[in-house]
Amino acid sequence: MAKIIVVTSGKGGVGKTTSSAAIGTGLALAGHKTVIVDFDIGLRNLDLIMGCERRVVYDFVNVINGEANLKQTLIKDKRTDNLFILPASQTRDKDALTREGVEKVLNELAKDFDFIICDSPAGIESGAMMALYFADEAVVVTNPEVSSVRDSDRIIGMLSSKSRRAEQGLEGIKEHLLLTRYNPERVEKGEMLSVEDVKEILAIELIGVIPESQAVLNASNSGQPVILDTESDAGQAYLDTIKRLLGEQVPFRFLTVEKKSFIKRIFGG
Amino acid sequence: MSVLHCADLSPATLNTLLSAKLAQAPAFFMQAPIVLNLSDVLQTPDFTALKSLFTELKLVLVGVSGANAAQKIAAHAAGLAVLQVGKATVKTKEPASQAQSASSTAEASNDRRPTANAAPSIAPATMDSKIVEQTVRSGQQIYAKGTDLIIKGAVGAGAEVIADGNIHIYGSLRGKAIAGASGDTSKRIYCYNLQAELVSIAGNYWLSDSLQGKFWSNSACIKMQDDSLVISELV
Numbered sequence: 001m002a003k004i005i006v007v008t009s010g011k012g013g014v015g016k017t018t019s020s021a022a023i024g025t026g027l028a029l030a031g032h033k034t035v036i037v038d039f040d041i042g043l044r045n046l047d048l049i050m051g052c053e054r055r056v057v058y059d060f061v062n063v064i065n066g067e068a069n070l071k072q073t074l075i076k077d078k079r080t081d082n083l084f085i086l087p088a089s090q091t092r093d094k095d096a097l098t099r100e101g102v103e104k105v106l107n108e109l110a111k112d113f114d115f116i117i118c119d120s121p122a123g124i125e126s127g128a129m130m131a132l133y134f135a136d137e138a139v140v141v142t143n144p145e146v147s148s149v150r151d152s153d154r155i156i157g158m159l160s161s162k163s164r165r166a167e168q169g170l171e172g173i174k175e176h177l178l179l180t181r182y183n184p185e186r187v188e189k190g191e192m193l194s195v196e197d198v199k200e201i202l203a204i205e206l207i208g209v210i211p212e213s214q215a216v217l218n219a220s221n222s223g224q225p226v227i228l229d230t231e232s233d234a235g236q237a238y239l240d241t242i243k244r245l246l247g248e249q250v251p252f253r254f255l256t257v258e259k260k261s262f263i264k265r266i267f268g269g
Numbered sequence: 270m271s272v273l274h275c276a277d278l279s280p281a282t283l284n285t286l287l288s289a290k291l292a293q294a295p296a297f298f299m300q301a302p303i304v305l306n307l308s309d310v311l312q313t314p315d316f317t318a319l320k321s322l323f324t325e326l327k328l329v330l331v332g333v334s335g336a337n338a339a340q341k342i343a344a345h346a347a348g349l350a351v352l353q354v355g356k357a358t359v360k361t362k363e364p365a366s367q368a369q370s371a372s373s374t375a376e377a378s379n380d381r382r383p384t385a386n387a388a389p390s391i392a393p394a395t396m397d398s399k400i401v402e403q404t405v406r407s408g409q410q411i412y413a414k415g416t417d418l419i420i421k422g423a424v425g426a427g428a429e430v431i432a433d434g435n436i437h438i439y440g441s442l443r444g445k446a447i448a449g450a451s452g453d454t455s456k457r458i459y460c461y462n463l464q465a466e467l468v469s470i471a472g473n474y475w476l477s478d479s480l481q482g483k484f485w486s487n488s489a490c491i492k493m494q495d496d497s498l499v500i501s502e503l504v
Contacts, residue, residue, distance in 0.1 A: 124408075146426075150407050150425070150426050150427055151407075153406045153407035153408075153425040153426070153427070153428075154406060154407040154408040154427065156406050157405075157406025157407060157408055157409045157425075157428075158406075158408075160403070160406075161409075200441075201423075201425070201426075201441075201443070203404050203422070203423060
């Protein structure tokens, strides 16, 4: 049975799509057949981050409306085996998703895949609710600043009250905290909330801390999930996150300021 | 909506009774919608006559409640709504018996009961506190009607916890806490870590600015004293 993981945050621009792409790719690299579903109807982005924007023919809404079948619509990733993308529609809006339609598509995907990653839109309206409704687990993407933390708190409340698991009285959605854009230097200066601060406020289990990194922007611009950039700190942090998601115990990295070497200090860099 | 209970519905009697009542507060009942309760009346009154009587007295007869089958048909014919008997009316009879049977044990252990309700014989003997086992998240609102609220977790920024009784929070209070919501100034707020946006007891409130100082980010108890809120140590 497939595991449905929603990547959500409440607030926009915190790194949901980047994280969805990285997590999906990471799970596929670990040998699990994975599909990433873009729930951001009308503001399609996942295809850009995954570098498959020129290969989108049909989309999620076409499948729901029966205008195309899943096989025609799923885009197979060219770099990573076991990885597929279900793109969102760019011409429709969030109301094009119906609960029955989404359920039908997810059930069909569940037959073939080990993991279904739902890339949620920002906000707490119908689109975001649709993305989280069927989830088994949730990755709550949060930046270390107060507005993002508050919005995450709100979304965690929704996960525990508005999901299928909550409505049917099943065991609740397993919530994971993914802290992105973390900058230890600014934390030290007191300009940014620390990991401990955020953990204390949100009170859910921490699954990863992704450092603020130029590599993330480069990866997005080149349409290549940052997790494939194994040299970068952000790529490595996502790899650690995947291991934790699969149940491994991995120590957290990139939480403290790196001491610059003597030579670097003189010549810069 | 005002409900009128009357056993004798002959227009003459009703006119005398109502006129006397209205004389006490003419403005208060001006054009007030009235529901006529028929549970004590067996025969079917002349609803059309009653309607014109109410109009004369500057009242609006909108419907009847507690009607039997024949009365319902007549009320419909006269263009009146047929309503269910309100819950409050039913309640007055039912919990009274419970209260008597359980009162001896409850009264000893529960000192807030007499203030919680003006008519103790009507109230249930004991009101269980509302207990919330997890963190209250931003945007969530919890109301403990007529009782205490106990939260085993934090109250997030942008969350609201409201109780007619006391509020106990075994975690950080970052949102709003409103105790004694129905106006009881003897209620208190207790929390392990005070970082509230707002605390209020019976309508008297403080914003976070007023809470800064020694008790901020510490455990605290908030209560009313001499018409003002005061914060003190929890232990």
